[in-house]
Amino acid sequence: MSVPHVVVHRDADVLAKAVAARIITRLVDVQSAKGHASIVLTGGTVGIATLAAIADTPARDAVDWRRLDVWWGDERFLPGGDPERNETGARKALLDHVDLDPARVHVMRGPDSGMTAEESADSYAAELRAAAQPEDHGPAPTFDVMLLGMGPDSHVASLFPGMPALYDTRPVVAVHGAPKPPPTRISLTLPAIRASREVWVVAAGEEKAGAVRLALSDSGPVQVPAAGARGRSRTLFLLDRASAAKIPAGLGRIASP
Numbered sequence: 001m002s003v004p005h006v007v008v009h010r011d012a013d014v015l016a017k018a019v020a021a022r023i024i025t026r027l028v029d030v031q032s033a034k035g036h037a038s039i040v041l042t043g044g045t046v047g048i049a050t051l052a053a054i055a056d057t058p059a060r061d062a063v064d065w066r067r068l069d070v071w072w073g074d075e076r077f078l079p080g081g082d083p084e085r086n087e088t089g090a091r092k093a094l095l096d097h098v099d100l101d102p103a104r105v106h107v108m109r110g111p112d113s114g115m116t117a118e119e120s121a122d123s124y125a126a127e128l129r130a131a132a133q134p135e136d137h138g139p140a141p142t143f144d145v146m147l148l149g150m151g152p153d154s155h156v157a158s159l160f161p162g163m164p165a166l167y168d169t170r171p172v173v174a175v176h177g178a179p180k181p182p183p184t185r186i187s188l189t190l191p192a193i194r195a196s197r198e199v200w201v202v203a204a205g206e207e208k209a210g211a212v213r214l215a216l217s218d219s220g221p222v223q224v225p226a227a228g229a230r231g232r233s234r235t236l237f238l239l240d241r242a243s244a245a246k247i248p249a250g251l252g253r254i255a256s257p
């Protein structure tokens with residue numbers, strides 16, 4: 001697993017634009033190297049603002065959207081089209097504005113599919129397994145980029161501190177009783193997150209400063225889930241100044257003074 005690298009931007013707006021530029025560059029590089037790429041999306045404020053920033057930049061045309069697999073790190077277990085679903089936010093901000101191959105957009109199904117949360121998680125696990133290649137050596141693909149928002153309690157995806165999902169070895173699970181509404185969710189687990197080539201944790205706002213500090217410490221992932229979010233090749237913490245306010249001096253590289 002990689003050691004986190006911290007980049008600090010002036011504010012949430014600059015952060016979203018900078019992460020958007022970074023995603024475009026990464027996807028273009030990966031697609032030019034192997035013909036296709038994969039990204040795992042997050043919900044949350046900065047996650048969705050980043051997608052909107054991609055939609056806003058002409059450089060988005062450099063990505064071959066039809067050769068991109070889109071996955072989610074978590075989903076709120078709500079019917080399709082519900083404004084609280086991460087999918088709905090992502091579609092509105094970006095996915096509806098680019099030429100994706102619908103077969104490559106892998107949504108986590110809601111209750112309107114007729115499935116329980118457990119069945120939806122199992123069906124996503126089957127989709128992950130089907131996409132995994134022998135060289136991935138596991139039940140999920142080696143995602144090229146995984147974006148993760150982080151809550152003030154240090155949750156990533158829908159892995160909340162102390163919850164049983166943090167001990168699970170399956171790639172994706174149903175979560176019940178989440179402290180942040182809605183209580184029922186579907187989430188990738190730490191093994192699936194850690195199977196990603198690159199994990200990028202994005203956070204903004206002073207209410208995240210304590211969680212950012214802990215996420216960059218030696219805390220255990222059961223108490224501090226973001227401390228377990230590490231990529232195989234690279235882990236980035238992409239922050240605004242407010243969320244980086246409590247990290248040890250010298251750890252963060254200021255990119256936007």
Ligand SMILES: O=C1O[C@H](COP(=O)(O)O)[C@@H](O)[C@H](O)[C@H]1O
Nearest residue numbers: 042043044045046149150151157
């Ligand atoms: O509920 C969720 O929250 C987190 C973080 O959201 P934020 O608004 O505090 O940035 C998000 O990463 C996760 O995907 C989502 O389901």
